[in-house]
Structures are given as structure tokens and as C-alpha cells.
Amino acid sequence: MSSSPEKPNLDSPLKRPPSWSNLWVKNKKAFNHVLFTMHLQALTKQHNQSTLTPQPNKTLDFNHPTLVSDRTSLLSDEILLHILSKLPKSQRNSNSLVSKRWLNIQGRLVRSLKLLDWNFLISGRLFVRFPNLIHVDLVNGSVISPRNSGILLTNKLLSLHIDSNFEPKGFVSDKLITPVDEIDLGLKVLASGCPNLRKLVVFNASELGLLSVAEESPTLQELELHRCTDQVLRGIAAFQNLQILKLIGNVDGFYSSLVSDIGLTILAQGCKRLVRLELSGCEGSYDGIKAIGQCCQMLEELTLCDHRMEDGWLSALSYSENLKTLRFLSCKSIDRYPGPDEHLGFCPTLERLHLERCQLRDKQSVRALFFVCQAVREIVYQNCWGVDDDMFNSASICRRVKLLSLEGCSLITTGGLESVILSWKELDSLKVISCKHIKDMEVTPTLSTLFSALKDLKWRPDTKSLLSASLPGTGMGKRGRFFKKPQDWKSLLDA
Incomplete structure (x- = not known):
């Protein structure tokens, strides 16, 4: 019984030769770019040749504009200036590199300069x-x-x-x-x-x-x-x-x-x-x-x-x-x-x-x-x-x-803070940050009552806030957060 040579397994992804269809799918964007560039160059060359010969007077049709290398040349300086002014300032340097015209127009938008x-x-x-x-x-x-x-x-x-x-x-x-x-x-x-x-x-x-x-x-x-x-x-x-x-x-x-x-x-x-x-x-x-x-x-x-x-x-x-x-x-x-x-x-x-x-x-x-x-x-x-x-x-x-x-x-303590702000009857905003001798545990019921009457409070006297652990739901101690009349502080501190 004779044996025939073993056929290669074409289903294996390692041995299958690449097909043109796979290459086309993988490089579709690159091919599109190449084709578009060739087409653009051909049309631009045709446009340049047509401009060398006399042509009858035509009105510019914006629905079907003639292809040019710089589409923005169809816009006046005033219109282009208005468009560029709407772009973020972070793009100004890159915009000025497009062309000399863009460089000049972009310079007209600059109002502040350090020499x-x-x-x-x-x-x-x-x-x-x-x-x-x-x-x-x-x-x-x-x-x-x-x-x-x-x-x-x-x-x-x-x-x-x-x-x-x-x-x-x-x-x-x-x-x-x-x-x-x-x-x-x-x-x-x-x-x-x-x-x-x-x-x-x-x-x-x-x-x-x-x-x-x-x-x-x-x-x-x-x-x-x-x-x-x-x-x-x-x-x-x-x-x-x-x-x-x-x-x-x-x-x-x-x-x-x-x-x-x-x-x-x-x-x-x-x-x-x-x-x-x-x-x-x-x-x-x-x-x-x-x-x-x-x-x-x-x-x-x-x-x-x-x-x-x-x-x-x-x-x-x-x-x-x-x-x-x-x-x-x-x-x-x-x-x-x-x-x-x-x-x-x-x-x-x-x-x-x-x-x-x-x-x-x-x-x-x-x-x-x-x-x-x-x-x-x-x-x-x-x-x-x-x-x-x-x-x-x-x-x-x-x-x-x-x-x-x-x-x-x-150097200011909790008692020193309390003795002063309790005398201010119109106080409605308080901000205390990085004052290490002002302690959460030293906040008295009288001071907590004042806190509950404030419109805005930012309280972060140190990095080890104990009050934040004892007042769940108030958000006390979170970095940079403001608070609006926490009504339950007095009862929580009294407890």
C-alpha cells in the first residue's frame, strides 16, 4: 500500500499565505490616503493647466468649487480671522505653521506679549x-x-x-x-x-x-x-x-x-x-x-x-x-x-x-x-x-x-478661634486649612451650633481629621469641599 505525501494544512494561520483581500483590509486607510493624494495631484495639475489658457468669465460656484491646493484661499482674511479666533489658544502655535498667510493672521489675534x-x-x-x-x-x-x-x-x-x-x-x-x-x-x-x-x-x-x-x-x-x-x-x-x-x-x-x-x-x-x-x-x-x-x-x-x-x-x-x-x-x-x-x-x-x-x-x-x-x-x-x-x-x-x-x-488653637468667631454675629463663611493646633476633638457644642448656622464652611485644619470619621454623610474632611448647613452636627457631637 503506497502512501501519498501529506498535504499542507492550509487552515493553519501560521502557514497560510497572505491573501490580497487581507492585505487590502489591513491597509485600507493607507491605500485610501495614497489614492486620494494621487487624485488630488492630478486635479491640481489639470486646474493649473486650465488657468494658463484663456477661459470665459465664470461665476464661482460654491456648490461645486474648483479644486485648489489651499481651500482656505477662497476665504477672505476677515472670515479666516473670525474662524481662527474661535479655536482654543493651545492651537495657536500649530496654526501659525500652516502657511505665511496663517502666520500673519494668527499674529493679529495676539493681544498680550512678553518681550x-x-x-x-x-x-x-x-x-x-x-x-x-x-x-x-x-x-x-x-x-x-x-x-x-x-x-x-x-x-x-x-x-x-x-x-x-x-x-x-x-x-x-x-x-x-x-x-x-x-x-x-x-x-x-x-x-x-x-x-x-x-x-x-x-x-x-x-x-x-x-x-x-x-x-x-x-x-x-x-x-x-x-x-x-x-x-x-x-x-x-x-x-x-x-x-x-x-x-x-x-x-x-x-x-x-x-x-x-x-x-x-x-x-x-x-x-x-x-x-x-x-x-x-x-x-x-x-x-x-x-x-x-x-x-x-x-x-x-x-x-x-x-x-x-x-x-x-x-x-x-x-x-x-x-x-x-x-x-x-x-x-x-x-x-x-x-x-x-x-x-x-x-x-x-x-x-x-x-x-x-x-x-x-x-x-x-x-x-x-x-x-x-x-x-x-x-x-x-x-x-x-x-x-x-x-x-x-x-x-x-x-x-x-x-x-x-x-x-x-x-499657632491658633480651637479655643482661640472660638473666642473670636462667637463674637461675630454676622459670620456666615468660615475656611480653616492647615492649622495644626485646631483639633476636631476640641470642637465644643457651642462651636458646632455656630457651624450649623454657616452658609459656607471649609474645614480641614490638619491631615488627621477625626471629625470626618464621627460625622458620616456630612463630607467633613474631604479635600476642597464646601458644606451647606449640616443640621445634625450638634446632635452628633453631643452624643
Whole structure:
């Protein structure tokens, strides 16, 4: 009996040869792309040939448009600009790479810019590339820093590269700063190229440079001056519509400049329409703050950052009769010798008092501050040093408080918190975060009753919340959650 050779098993997936149908299914998308590209090239070539010969006049049929390489060329600049303006800002960089036309149109959508290269401004290319700017920041472009340096110096006000040969008195020495005459020239060029400027951030400018901006940009409303001096402030009066002003005089470790009572008086007489004012690293005294309060009668918000005010300046705040918000940021002290209470006065319209990263170790200073701010409705403590129960008790003089926020106040205890907030009959919002000496287990029935009457409560005094375990269903202790009148707290705590 003869045996025939064994036939290969074609049903096995490992031995079956690939068929054209399988290849077609697997690579259908790739083939479609190739065919579409070939078809598009053929039609484009045919269209180009037809345009070389004279054709009778035709009206453009949008139902059957002639195929072109760039369909967006059929749209006007205004229509394409409107379409691109609806796209998210995250796509702007990629959109500008499509073509030169898209690059130019995309540049018309840019309204805010931080300058990095000073020559880009002086040459005029800035206005060709971005013709509709209303907010320009010149700080980084004003500092001559080595781009290839591995040392990046960062501050909340500026960020720059430096080399290892920096001067011990400051990281930003005079040799790294663009000279004043070049800064003034750049401001003149900027003012002529951006007549609709609304906000400007300047570094190391002079009086003449500010005057050139004021003459060409009457719509400017917000100005930020770095390395500002008293003499520079002489050009402030020319800004007739200025409403927001930020002055940076001295920055520890970076640079130093002087803004004193002379500059504050010039500012007060020239900027009578100011609504918001921030003084960072500025010196001064009672006279300068009084001049601002008397002349800037529209001032509603005052911020003092790392101030170097002389003793007794705090009583001058009472001259700001329309002040609504008072902020202290990174201040080493408030006022070490504020004087007697009868000379302090108070701000009748003040609504918000914010203290952030401040050293509040002087009880007399803190007490005088709350005396001046006794009409306040909101009090915010955030990462302030030295605030204990005795210091916090000074806030009990403020009887109209509706909102209290404590964050990073590690010395305040549960009893200290209770003794103050129970005296505030209008309190309806409370926020307590990262205050390790405020304990859940120390919450009394009286305090829990107050909690149940609040409209908003955010309670996370530490990371080991025991109250969250004993109050199921309330959501207490969950990160970032607000609560609305939990009615069962008193009964649960009493149990």
C-alpha cells in the first residue's frame, strides 16, 4: 500500500499565505490616503493647466468649487480671522505653521506679549508680526542675560539667566540692564506702533520714556514700573486715564531703587483717577500715604508688598475714604509704633483685609491694624508667622465680619478661634486649612451650633481629621469641599 505525501494544512494561520483581500483590509486607510493624494495631484495639475489658457468669465460656484491646493484661499482674511479666533489658544502655535498667510493672521489675534529680545522691538518687526497688541511686558527684554547659562534666577516679579560672576549686592547689576536711553527709545517706538496700548510693564525707564508713551497711548489704563525711583514718577501725571499702578522700588537680592514720600506725593497729585495701587519695596511715611488718600479719592484697593514705611504711617490710611480692599504681602512688620488709638482713625468703607506671608509678631502693631480696619467684612490670614491666640484676639474688635479664612496659622488653637468667631454675629463663611493646633476633638457644642448656622464652611485644619470619621454623610474632611448647613452636627457631637 503506497502512501501519498501529506498535504499542507492550509487552515493553519501560521502557514497560510497572505491573501490580497487581507492585505487590502489591513491597509485600507493607507491605500485610501495614497489614492486620494494621487487624485488630488492630478486635479491640481489639470486646474493649473486650465488657468494658463484663456477661459470665459465664470461665476464661482460654491456648490461645486474648483479644486485648489489651499481651500482656505477662497476665504477672505476677515472670515479666516473670525474662524481662527474661535479655536482654543493651545492651537495657536500649530496654526501659525500652516502657511505665511496663517502666520500673519494668527499674529493679529495676539493681544498680550512678553518681550525677550529688545532688538525685536527696536527694529519694528514686533508690530509687523503682532499689530493688535494691547498688553506688552518689557521686563525680560530689558535685562541682558546669557541665554546659554545653566543658572536660572526666578522671582515672582521676574525670571532671568545669570552667570557665575554676579555681584554680591544684587544679581541684576547695571551691566546686565539695558541703558536708560535705549529703554526710552524702545518706549517711543512702542508707543508709535501700539496706539491702543492698555497695559505696559517697564523696567528701568526714565521720565522722558514715560512721557512719550503717555503722548502716543492715551488709552493706557494699567502701568507697572520696575526699578522705579522718585524722579521717574514725574512722568506719571501725563497718563490721564491711568487706573491701575504697580511700583516696584526694591527687590532683595535683585536690585534696589528708592521710592519715598517725594515720589508718593508726585504720584498722588498726578494720578487722581487711580482705582488700584500696589507699592512693592517702597519707602515712605505718614505724609506720603496721607497725600495718596487725600488726592486719589477713587482709590478702592491698596496693596503693600515688603514695605519699608516709617513708624506711624498706619494712621494715614483713614484718609482713603473709599478704600475697600487692603492687602499686605510678604511684609516684615506692619507698623511698630502706630501711636495712640485716638490718632489712628479708621477706614469706614473697608470690606476686605488680606494678610499673606507676613510676620505678625508685634501685638501692638496688629491691634492697631484691626482698629483701623474695624469696619472690615472679610479677613484672610494666609501663611503668616507669629499669629497666636493672643494676636488673633485683636480681630474681635471687627464686629461686622462675614467671612474668615485661616490657612497655615499653626499657632491658633480651637479655643482661640472660638473666642473670636462667637463674637461675630454676622459670620456666615468660615475656611480653616492647615492649622495644626485646631483639633476636631476640641470642637465644643457651642462651636458646632455656630457651624450649623454657616452658609459656607471649609474645614480641614490638619491631615488627621477625626471629625470626618464621627460625622458620616456630612463630607467633613474631604479635600476642597464646601458644606451647606449640616443640621445634625450638634446632635452628633453631643452624643
